[in-house]
Amino acid sequence: xxxxxxFVKGLWSENPVLRLAIGLVxxxxxxxxxxxxxxxxxxxxxxxxxxxxVKILVAELxxxxxxxFVDFASLTIFTTLLYRLTxxxxxxxxxxxxIYLPLVAVNGFVLQRLSVDQxxxxxxxxxxxxxxxxxxxLTVVGIIREFVGLGQFFGxxxxxxxxxxxxxxxxxxxxxVIVGLxxxxxxxxxxxxxxxxx
Amino acid sequence: MSNGLKxxxxxxxxxxxxxxxxxxxxxxxxxxxxxxxxxxxxxxxLATTLTACALVWGAGPLMPVNYSMRLPFYLLIALASGLFWxxxxxxxxxxxxxxxxxxxxxxxxxxxxxxTVPQGLPEGPEIIxxxxxxxxxxxxxxxxxxxxxxxxxxxxVPKPFRGVPILLISAALLALAxxxxxx
Numbered sequence: 001x002x003x004x005x006x007f008v009k010g011l012w013s014e015n016p017v018l019r020l021a022i023g024l025v026x027x028x029x030x031x032x033x034x035x036x037x038x039x040x041x042x043x044x045x046x047x048x049x050x051x052x053x054v055k056i057l058v059a060e061l062x063x064x065x066x067x068x069f070v071d072f073a074s075l076t077i078f079t080t081l082l083y084r085l086t087x088x089x090x091x092x093x094x095x096x097x098x099i100y101l102p103l104v105a106v107n108g109f110v111l112q113r114l115s116v117d118q119x120x121x122x123x124x125x126x127x128x129x130x131x132x133x134x135x136x137x138l139t140v141v142g143i144i145r146e147f148v149g150l151g152q153f154f155g156x157x158x159x160x161x162x163x164x165x166x167x168x169x170x171x172x173x174x175x176x177v178i179v180g181l182x183x184x185x186x187x188x189x190x191x192x193x194x195x196x197x198x
Numbered sequence: 199m200s201n202g203l204k205x206x207x208x209x210x211x212x213x214x215x216x217x218x219x220x221x222x223x224x225x226x227x228x229x230x231x232x233x234x235x236x237x238x239x240x241x242x243x244l245a246t247t248l249t250a251c252a253l254v255w256g257a258g259p260l261m262p263v264n265y266s267m268r269l270p271f272y273l274l275i276a277l278a279s280g281l282f283w284x285x286x287x288x289x290x291x292x293x294x295x296x297x298x299x300x301x302x303x304x305x306x307x308x309x310x311x312x313x314t315v316p317q318g319l320p321e322g323p324e325i326i327x328x329x330x331x332x333x334x335x336x337x338x339x340x341x342x343x344x345x346x347x348x349x350x351x352x353x354x355v356p357k358p359f360r361g362v363p364i365l366l367i368s369a370a371l372l373a374l375a376x377x378x379x380x381x
Contacts, residue, residue, distance in 0.1 A: 102272075
């Protein structure tokens with residue numbers, strides 16, 4: 001696989017949320033505000049990239065059986081570090097994100113990308129492309145849910161009383177519907193659908 | 199007794215991990231192909247959650263007071279519990295299984311329960327009851343969704359909605375049905 005393809009595939013053809021349906025927890029749980037989607041997407045990308053770099057650095061030193069422990073250790077360390085940094089610089093955001101920021105350490109998307117065996121450069125580009133694709137989808141889901149559910153766009157009221165927001169969209173069941181419809185739209189556009197990737 | 203029932207109602211209905219917190223979606227999508235697989239995933243969740251909650255209870259006095267300092271402990275406890283049960287149950291569960299259940303041993307729902315413990319304020323043995331209620335709620339939803347999925351196989355769903363979309367929308371309808379109890 002070319003390096004360009006390793007980067008680009010995560011944006012559309014193998015998008016973690018729309019195509020692979022992994023790492024859906026933040027998309028459903030916390031993206032009722034667009035800013036949450038942006039921040040959690042970027043946080044996940046940073047943690048994934050850092051864990052990938054550690055994996056590349058220690059690849060020669062540890063066996064495959066031990067590497068899972070190294071993965072969990074690096075994910076735990078980087079997630080905790082990010083949690084503390086967020087607490088220092090963005091305390092309000094930390095409260096909004098609640099348990100979903102620490103859950104980056106066990107995000108199915110991160111664990112799945114770490115388990116894929118690739119050459120080092122392709123691995124880094126794959127993590128970056130997948131992370132950006134993931135962030136983009138979380139942002140889009142957040143924008144839709146915030147607009148429909150709260151009548152806002154990144155915290156600014158846009159409906160101004162002309163329409164009543166449909167508050168269900170800001171709840172988790174509303175998230176299920178919106179993510180389901182987005183995946184259906186993706187399936188219709190890309191001609192896929194019907195199967196669930198293991 | 200009434201507190202126990204209230205906790206159980208919270209875990210199964212009003213604060214269900216899957217339907218109202220969006221946790222454990224991987225299991226919802228992958229382990230509901232049959233009621234047998236869903237039951238196995240529910241059993242794994244019950245075992246890992248109870249063990250992890252017992253470890254949290256046991257390690258309570260050693261835990262740092264600061265919540266952010268506790269995070270690594272919770273993650274390590276989840277990992278320890280998951281690996282323990284993986285070694286114990288994986289060979290039995292893998293027999294005749296059509297799906298690889300290894301991801302069921304450490305998942306967002308398990309860690310989510312542990313992370314919710316200090317925020318929900320239960321202490322001591324209540325942590326175990328808390329874990330039990332939430333794990334039962336998780337299992338109940340997986341089994342119900344496996345039943346719904348079996349029915350969905352019999353109807354003609356438009357192609358773009360087949361697979362993940364129809365499952366998510368069905369889960370939303372189930373959540374809406376239970377939402378009345380939250381009012």
